[in-house]
Amino acid sequence: MNKVIYTGGLLLCLLALGGCRSNSESDHRHEHETEGEHEHEGHGEEIIFHKEKAEAAGIEVSTVKSGTFYQVLQTSGEIMAAQGDEKTLVASVSGIVSFQTKIVEGMKVGAGSMLLRLSSNNIADGDPVQKAKVAYETSQKEFNRMQVLVKSKIVSEKEFNTARQNYETAKISYESLASGHSRYGQAIQAPISGYIKNILVKEGDYVSTGQPLMQISQNRRLFLKAEISEKDYAHLPHITTARFKTAYSPKIYSLNELNGKLLSFGKSTNGSSYFIPVTFEFDNRGDVVPGSYVEVYLQSSPIENTIAIPRSALTEEQGIYYVYLQLDEEGYAKQEVTLGTDNGEFVQITSGLKNGDRLVTKGAMHIKLASASNAIPAHSHEH
Known part of the structure; x- marks a missing residue:
């Protein structure tokens, strides 16, 4: 009987020791898990984005540093x-554009300086200057003939006046086109001194009479x-x-x-x-x-002493703004931030970031999409 009591007591002691060991291991495991949870507290789940993919997506990361920003x-x-006066150069004839020197927006030009030529060679409509010259010479001969006939009363004053009008019109047209014309084409000169504001044509373009070529502002x-x-x-x-x-x-x-x-x-x-x-x-x-x-x-x-980040670092979800922090070479975390003043390019951060944080400044949307897809579980990443 005493032997049975002794054996039963021994079994009870062994069971008690096993339970204590089990509870101790459970408590130790719980403490370890709690420490792991506190390691990234405030960041949520870690997002894995492999280095090769980050480079291909153009991900850029910079270190957060406070400095001087401005109220906006x-x-x-x-x-x-x-x-100040502003002039628009237009094509006086139809032709092919040929720049005579390197012309860039913002460069200074003097009044009368030649900027480009318009060549009418090998164009189906022919050279407009030559056509104007023919019209001028023809009307001049007709006018000279009418001068003789009107004195003899062979033609009326009305016919003579019409011939004179045609001659003067052809003369004006020809002299206007002939000014600056050579076998290389029609020269286009700057009408005023100033700065080239806009260049509206490029080398080799075909332009029609009256088409704008460039703008010059004084x-x-x-x-x-x-x-x-x-x-x-x-x-x-x-x-x-x-x-x-x-x-x-x-x-x-x-x-x-x-x-x-x-x-x-x-x-x-x-x-x-x-x-x-x-x-x-x-x-x-x-x-x-x-x-x-x-x-x-x-x-x-x-x-003074405030944090400002590029707007490209921000993502937005239902009116709440987030950024992404780099935890290590392939690990990232989503972080909520509060915005302050905004200058259109950079925005002040009043809470959510601190000096030394590694912030994704370009490509944050790629990290967001990787987070939403859950393609790679967070626990598969090893540190």
Whole structure:
């Protein structure tokens, strides 16, 4: 009987020890899993994007670093031509375009300088200058003949006047075409001194009489007139420069890069508007159309020690903005961010990023698509 009691007690002790060991292993495993969860806390699941695919997709990564950004007033504005004459060169004859020197937009030209020639050689319609010369010489002979006949009363005064009119018209036409004409073609000269604003044709183009060839502006500067609301009046003394974006191009223009400067800002509103005008002047590089309306980002007071990232780094889902951080060579994580002021090219981040983060600045959409496809499970990636 004592032997049975002793054996039963021994079995109970062994079972108890096994349970303790099992609980200890379970607790240890739970702690390890908890540590793994805290390792990427706030990033969500890791996204695997292999290095070869990242290079092919043009993924670019940079290190986040705080610096100086600026308060921005976003508004609308208008591009206006600065004071100064502007001329459009047109083809005086039909022909093939041939540039006489290297012509580029923005270059300075003097009045009377030859820019290109229009050649009518080997054209089915023939050389218009030669045709005008024939018409002029024919009408001249007819006019000389009529001068003799009218004195003898053989022809009437009406017939004589018609002949004289035809002669004078042919003479004007021929002299106009013959000016600058040679066997190489019709010379097209700059009518004014200034800067080439737009080149509307290229070498070898066929043009018709009256077709525009290029534009020359005496002033290579344009005005940007922006309007801000009365509630932002206190910011006016701090405005120094601006960026703008046209409706016909995704490019963001910086007045600092266009040699721009602030000319003036209004001290009051007028009766028909509750907005205050702010006017800048900048170089006319030829790709901004005077008279067009633009989105304007007015740069105001500086913000020190803040993080700003390119807009290309942002993705948006239902009004919430995200970026993607690189964890290692092939691992990425989605991170929610809060946006601050925006200058059209860069945007301030008020929360969600810190100095030293490795941020995907180009190709963030590829990472987003890889995350949505779940093609490669996160647990398959080894560190």
